Amino acid sequence: MQTESELAGVNKDKDPIFVRHADLERVSDDSVYRSLCPVCKVGALLVLRDPVTFEIIQSDMCILCAQRVFYTDLGKQEVTEPKKPVRKLQI
Numbered sequence: 001m002q003t004e005s006e007l008a009g010v011n012k013d014k015d016p017i018f019v020r021h022a023d024l025e026r027v028s029d030d031s032v033y034r035s036l037c038p039v040c041k042v043g044a045l046l047v048l049r050d051p052v053t054f055e056i057i058q059s060d061m062c063i064l065c066a067q068r069v070f071y072t073d074l075g076k077q078e079v080t081e082p083k084k085p086v087r088k089l090q091i
C-alpha cells in the first residue's frame with residue numbers, strides 16, 4: 001500500500017486511459033460525478049466542466065496520481081478509444 005505522498009503525480013507521464021464513468025466507483029454519495037481513481041485507487045477524479053459552456057469535459061485527471069483519463073460515456077466524444085492495439089487496463 002503506497003502512501004498518498006508516494007503516489008502524488010506518479011502517473012502524470014503515463015498514457016491516458018479510457019474508462020466508462022458509469023463503471024467507476026463514486027467517492028461518496030454526495031456527488032454523482034466524483035469517482036475513485038481506477039489506477040491508484042486513492043485519489044479522485046472530479047469531472048470538470050467547461051467554465052463557459054458548462055458542458056462536461058471528456059478528459060479528466062486524478063487529483064493525486066495525475067493519471068489522465070478519457071470518459072467514453074461523458075462529454076463530447078472528441079477523443080475515441082483506439083481500436084487497435086487493445087490496451088488492457090493495468091491495475
Ligand SMILES: [Zn+2]
Pocket residue numbers: 037038039040041042043044062063064065066067
Ligand atoms: Zn490516481
